[in-house]
Amino acid sequence: MEKLKSKRYPRVVTFLLMSFFMAIALGSFAQQKSIKGEVTDSENVPIPGVTVLVKGTTIGTVTDMNGKYSLMVPANAQTISFSYIGMLTQEIQIAGKSVINVTLLADVIGIEEVVAVGYATRKAGEVTGSVSVVQSADIQKMQIKNVSEALRGVAGVTVLESNTPGEGATIRVRGLGTINNNDPLWVVDGVPGATVNPNNIESITILKDAASQAIYGARAANGVVLVTTKSGKKNQKAQFNINIKSGISQNSNYYHLLNAQEYGEMLWLEAKNTTGATTITNKIYGTGTAPQLFDYVYPNMGVSGSVDESKYDYLMVGEDGTDTNLITKMSKGGTDWLREADRNAKYTDVAIDLTGGSDNTMYSFQAGYLDQEGIMKWTGYKRYNLQSNITSNVTDWLEVGERIGTTYSEDTGYQTDNGESSAISWAYRMPPMIPVKDIAGNYAGTRNIMGNAQNPIFILDKNQNDIRRQFNASGNIYAKAKILPGLSVKTLFGANYYSYHSKDINYVEKGHAERGTYDYLYETGNFSRQWNWTNTIEYNKTFGSHNLSVIIGTEAIDYRFNQMYATRYDYFLKTPNYIQLSTGLQGQANSGYLTQWSLFSEFGRINYSYADRYLVEAVVRRDGSSRFAKNYRYGIFPAFSLGWRISNEPFMAGTKNWLDAMKLRGGWGTTGNDQVGGNYNSYTQFGLHVNDSFYGLNGQNGSQGSTGFYQTTFGNENVKWETTRTTNVGFDATLFKNLDVTLDVWQRRTTNMLFAKAIPQVMGQATAPSVNVGEMLNKGFDIAIGYRGSALNNELKYNVNLDVSHYKNEIVKLAGISGEVLQGSAYREQIYTRTQKGRSFPEFFGYTVEGIFQTADEAAAWPKAFGATGTYNKPGHFKYKDLNDDKVINDLDRTYIGSPHPDFTAGLNLSVTYKGFDLYALFYTSYGNDMVNYVRRFTDFVQFAGGRSYDRLYNSWGSPYLKDNTKAKLPMAESDDTQSQVVSTAFIEDASYLRLKNLKVGYDLNRVLKTKLRSLQIFGQVSNLFTITKYSGLDPEVNIGGANMGVDQGAWPTPRQILFGVNIGI
Structure with missing residues (x-):
């Protein structure tokens, strides 16, 4: 009996214990609840691997490959945090919710990024x-x-x-x-x-x-x-993305020029102001006290009424034995040449990519197609590209990979930009009474009519088959091995191959005043290849509060470039397919050249930090370049920098509620510039000439006329690197978890700047070498401020970023010769830019206009301009400033009159998302920069007969339309006034501007369609919606640099672009 009791007792105890623990477990389960949801980015793309954590506990999980999560949380839990590298951590109040969906915003260079x-x-x-x-x-x-x-x-x-x-x-x-x-x-x-x-x-x-x-x-x-x-990302499911956008681009601005009737009035006004005549004779506008545009113009006369069209002859002497006899019907309303030349241009861009990864291999494949028509007729650009990126962990210690891309492109048509031979230039230089085509449907022109411009529609049409083909293949293959813990080696071999072929046909424009005789063909072929081999050893070690990172390496680069160039002219047929190098009857000219350079480098960098507070970095690189002679072939470029993450200091603990991160930093270092003076500046060079050499191939030297070599360039074996020393101090701070501030103040000084040395003409025609004599100082600051936030229960999210920059350069030394100056190019015998010691590179240099003479007494009392007689001085002419007060206006009165450099530039980015809608806007401003409006030399004055500005007739001094001459914008309109065209403040304009560069609005269709697609977004976008500026040219932003910076000859205006598109994620 006792034994029976002893056996039953454990069973009872076991039952009671099990009941007790089950009660605890059930009670605990009753105190928990389930939370689930999805985490996406600002583009509604799911984010896998996001850490989801109940705040104040260790309870958490991570999102799956679809960005979804599910989590059991205690009943008393109040907050869940969502964190991911490169994204802003979000904390969401549970507040009885069972489903919590979160959109994470990208961190603006977060400290862990x-x-x-x-x-x-x-x-x-x-x-x-x-x-x-x-x-x-x-x-x-x-x-x-x-x-x-x-x-x-x-x-x-x-x-x-x-x-x-x-x-x-x-x-x-x-x-x-x-x-x-x-x-x-x-x-x-x-x-x-x-x-x-x-x-x-x-x-x-x-x-x-x-x-x-x-x-x-x-x-x-x-x-x-x-x-x-x-x-691709590790363990990422395959993701297929399609991005399609299409729309149109259109011209955003036009010149305000005179029509045909106004042009005649201007001619009469010019003649009256020049000679005092009231009755004027003109081949186009007849004879009388007022202009009357003829109906037709023959080569030597104007006719009203009908014409004998049988006398029309479009063939030249070489084609039918007699010269052309063109008949042009005048455009009574006037031809707006720029509107005739431009168009609404189609734009299509398609991009697809496939990314993914397993535990060992990550991949990404992209393909793209772009078809962009130019806003000028018959111009365009097409681009096709492929990209393959694969990374594979072959073993736990060896990683290999490749990144290879290819691009093929074609750009077609006449695309000359910002020059007198561009379609824009021809458009403002063509007189308005000339129509696009003559009576026979051939392109009309200036021949025997007026001016010397080319018909821009002819140029655009006849050059539509001009083509420039480019192919580029570039990429790398690499292997990285982990040798020991923290120690790895990597070898990378990269290559870049480029080929270019152009075919340009210049047809004779028979209606052109300065026409040629033959159609010309120009063909160019460029080929380059470059390889680089980089080997590095990297060591990373953390011991206690110390963190050390070291990288050392070598790099070899070799570059080779070939060009072949050929021309032909005189073709029997005019079809583009017939016009080849082999079919040209005359002018068989061929040329080409080869250039190459190489570089070998050793480099290293050490990074050390203590307690995640004190940061030190030291860098050094030694480069050897074939561009320099053996005595100065190698250069050493050191740098070091310090950082102090002051927000991590214990004494800053009291600021954690408002200061999230703050880092002070400063650095100094040297860098170089070896892209100066060409690849062979150190060497004396010779060229080959068929019949104009002093050094004959047959050994008979000393007499010109031999076939052989001649000296082309003097070498400088003592040339050195341009060296730039830069000092930078700055800080980065994040406040209140949503305000980022970065400030940098910097100065860089370039020494040994190369400058072409002047040599006596008795040395021959060989080009002078460049010598190390110049020095330039450049300083400025950069400010970046970003703010991100949310409202309306986190449904409205926004990001605002403001970037402001300022720089100023100064020539400290130019050439060691007192008064030495560096000038820009000459435009019709006028040079607009120059620099010298103590000035910026470049600035505008010329006369200062203080107004327009209103009376003869005022003109007579003013210092005599441009000659001892002072005949320029008279009412209606510019009043130039006597800068040196010597009572004479001459070259000594020129000074620096403006600068193309802005006082500051700034960009403002705005990004907003709300219930599936997203908005992005980019504003950009440049303030304080000037521009030379060179176009006005043609449209406001009499450089050549051609298009004329509205102001030339209506706002010039003495115009019958101007009631008060003191308000005149231009001097008196005359047909022989060339002295008013000298470089002066009259051509310098304030080119400051504010432009809405980009405005994009999108919507996430998945919110309403509930598709199985990972993402489905539609959007509309407008680029360059508006520009606020005082500049009178087509565009205040002109792409020209160097010594001619800020000279506008009529650049293509920034087009306004309207696009619609869709982003699909599968």
Whole structure:
């Protein structure tokens, strides 16, 4: 009996214990509840791997591949946090909710975000140099067509766009640092100079100070732009994305020119002001006291009424034995040439990509197609591209990968820009009474009528078959091995191949006043290849509060470029397919050249931090370049920088409620510029001439007329690197979790600047070498402020970013010769820009106009202008300032009269999302910069007969339409006044502007259609919606740099573009 009791007791105890623990568990379960939801980004794309954590506990999970999560939380839990690298952490109040969906916003270079810094990456919080980053999400909002547009508005970066189809832009990082090449170094996936489709970009990092640039040494003085293309993510399900946009581009501005009748009135006004005559005779407008435009114009006479069309002859002497006899019916209403030349241009851009990854292999494949018509007729650009990026962990210690892209493009038609031979220039230089075509339907022209301009419609039409084909293949293959914990080695081989072929046919315009005799063919073929081999060893170690990162490496680069050029003329047939190099009957001219250079480098960088508060970085690079003679072939470029994450100091603990992060940093370093003076400036060069050489191939030297060599360039074996020393101090701060502030103040000094040495003519015709004599100082500041927030229960989210930049350069030394100046190009014998010691590079130089003479007494009392007699001085002429007070107006009265450099530039980005809607806007402003409106030399004065401005007739001194001559905008209209066209403040205009560069509105259709697609967004976009400016030209933004910066000869205006598109994610 006792044994029976002893056996039953454990069973009872077990039952009671089980009941007790089950009661506890059930009670605990009753105190929990389920929360589920989805986490997406601002484009409504699911984010896998987001950490979802109940605040104040260790209870949490991560989102799956579809961005979904499910979590059991305690009944008393109040807040859930959602965090992900590169995104802003969000904390959401539970407040009885069972479903919580969250949209995470991208962090603006969050302190944990990885940033490319040259041959490696670092967390943004550890970077001590000055860098700016543009992420793929930002590029997606912009919907840009070329990579340079992504840099618009970035602090410290100036973008001058070219508006011809397919062209990029001139990029300047922190102004101009030299009188020579100012282009930054572009590195795409480790390959210098490679091209990339903007749809393929993951991130762009701009290195702006020497502390960050020095790792690239001799090529980094003008800034470095690092482009990283998209790649797949580990354990990412395959994602297929399609981005399609299409629309039109249209001209946004026109010149205000006179029509045909007004043009006649202007001719009568000019004649009256010039000779005093009241009865005028003109072949186009007849004879009388007022102009009367004839109906037709023969080669030598005007006719009203009917004409004998049988006398019309379009063939030249070489074609039928007699010269042309053209008959043109006048355009009584006037031809608006620019409106005839432009059009609404179609635009289509398609981009697709496939990304994904497993535990060991990540992949990304992209393809794109762009078809962009130019706003000028018969111009266009097409681009096709492919990109393949694969990374694979072959073992747990070996990673291999490739990033290879190809691009093929064609741009067609007549695309000359910002020059007297551009279609824009011909459009404002053609007289308005000439129609597009003559009575026989052939293109009309200025021959035997008026002026010397070419018919821009003829130029555009007849050059529509001109084509420029380009092919680029670039990329890299690499292997990275982990040797020991923290120690890895990497080898990367990159290559960049480029080919270019152009075919341009110049047809004779028979109606042109200065026509030629034959149709010409020009063909060019360019081929280049470059390879780079980079080997690095990287070591990273954390021990206690110390963190050490070291990278050392070598890099070899070899570049080779070939060009072949050929011309022919005199063709039997005019069809484009017939006009080939083999069918031209005359002018068989061929030429070509080869150039090459190489670079070998050793580099290293050490990063050290203590307690995540004190940061130190030291960099050194040694470059050897074939561009320099052996005595100066190698250059060493060191840099160092310090950082103090003051917000991590214990004594700052009381600021955590408002100061999230703050870092002070400063750096100094040197970089170089070897892209100066060509590849052979160190060497004396010789060329070959068939019959004009002193050094004959047959050994008979000393007599001109031999076939052989002649000296083309004097070499300078003592030439050195241009060296730039930069100092940068700045700070980065995040306040109240949503306000980011970055400030950089910088100074860079370029020494050993190359300048072409003047040599006596007795030395011969060989080009002078460049010598190291110049010095330039450049200084400024960059400010970036970003604010992000939400409202309406987190349904409205917004981001505002403001970037402001200022720079100023000064020539400290130019050539060691007192009074030495550097001038820009001559435009019709007038030079508008120059610089010298103590001035900026470049500035405008000329006379100062103080007004217009109103009376003869005023003119007589003024210092005599342009000659001892002072005949220029009279009522209606400009009143030039006597700068040196010597009572004579001459060259000594010229001074610096304006600057193309802005006082500051600024970009304002605004991004808003609300219930599936998203809005993006980019405003850009440039303030304080001047422009030379060279176009007005043709339209306001009498350079040649051609288009004339509204002001020439209605607002010139003495105009019958102007009641008060003191309000005249222009001097008296005369037919022989050339002295009023000298370079002066009359041509300098304020080119400050504010432009809405981009406005995009989109909507997430998945909110209403409930599709199974990962994302489905439609959008509409307008680029360059409006521009506010005082500048009277077509566009205040002209893409021209160097010594001619700020001279507008009639550049293509920035088009207004209207697009609609769809983004589909599968």
